[in-house]
Amino acid sequence: MYRIAICDDDTLYTDYLEHKIKEVLDFSEKYTIYKYYSGEEFVEALDLEFDLVFLDMQMGKIDGITAALKLRKQNQDAVLVFCTGVQLPKPEFFDVQPFRYLMKNYAESKINEELKNIIAKMIENKKEIYIIIRNDGKMSKISIDDITYISNLKRGCCIHIFSKKNNQCYEIVSNKKLIDTYEELKKQSFEYAHNSYIVKFRAIIGIKNDIITLEDLTTLNISRSKKNVFHSRFADYLGGKYKRNR
Numbered sequence: 001m002y003r004i005a006i007c008d009d010d011t012l013y014t015d016y017l018e019h020k021i022k023e024v025l026d027f028s029e030k031y032t033i034y035k036y037y038s039g040e041e042f043v044e045a046l047d048l049e050f051d052l053v054f055l056d057m058q059m060g061k062i063d064g065i066t067a068a069l070k071l072r073k074q075n076q077d078a079v080l081v082f083c084t085g086v087q088l089p090k091p092e093f094f095d096v097q098p099f100r101y102l103m104k105n106y107a108e109s110k111i112n113e114e115l116k117n118i119i120a121k122m123i124e125n126k127k128e129i130y131i132i133i134r135n136d137g138k139m140s141k142i143s144i145d146d147i148t149y150i151s152n153l154k155r156g157c158c159i160h161i162f163s164k165k166n167n168q169c170y171e172i173v174s175n176k177k178l179i180d181t182y183e184e185l186k187k188q189s190f191e192y193a194h195n196s197y198i199v200k201f202r203a204i205i206g207i208k209n210d211i212i213t214l215e216d217l218t219t220l221n222i223s224r225s226k227k228n229v230f231h232s233r234f235a236d237y238l239g240g241k242y243k244r245n246r
Helices: 011-025 039-044 064-074 091-096 108-126 178-188 227-242
Strands: 002-007 031-036 052-056 079-084 100-103 130-135 138-143 147-153 156-163 168-174 190-194 197-200 204-208 211-214 219-221
Touching: 002 011, 002 039, 002 108, 011 031, 011 108, 031 039, 039 064, 052 064, 052 108, 064 079, 064 091, 079 108, 100 108, 130 168, 130 178, 147 178, 156 178, 178 190, 178 197, 190 219, 190 227
Parallel strands: 002 031, 002 052, 052 079, 079 100
Antiparallel strands: 130 138, 147 156, 147 197, 156 168, 190 197, 204 211, 211 219
16 A cells, blocks of 8 residues: 655645546556645654655645655655646755656646656565675575665675664674675665665755765765765766656
């Protein structure tokens, strides 16, 4: 079951967006759409743990960015889409990791195209990808979503895990070498920040002066030798998240 929230003080646009979402989803997936007409209403409902959120950028006392910041404190995984008529995104909007900016003046063909991509992203987010870890003859299945970074060990590597369910950090030792683990996870947006560890881009909440802050508040340095490749791949990752088809 997918939970989809639409928050916009324009009731006509809210109804229109609900109608278009239902057209895209049809009966292929089970879902519930929740409509809110103010940021205050939406914030009060955050315990519902939405899978997809449409937020108007310009509302009353609690606007889109304020509502999005509150959302991200409780829910890092929801696909977030900002809806706007004329306002352009400001730098702080990227801190809440939006997937799309949906212009309200889009033609119907464009809105259909965008919504198909947005719904596909929501469904993709629900599908967990796992890696199999072997250590001393034992096998463990770990969700990639829970991994923050992986560090080198003398005989294998250490997988650092942050569980969002209980805000706890764990470590699991693997017999596989870091270089081999990297090759397995490279396409899942992992990259070397240092010879001693690879970092999952999605776990990054900030980078300043080549110091990475992860979602569990771990801080890691980006080494001089890895700096160019790391920043290039991270920029590509962000570009893929925030791009809009024109």
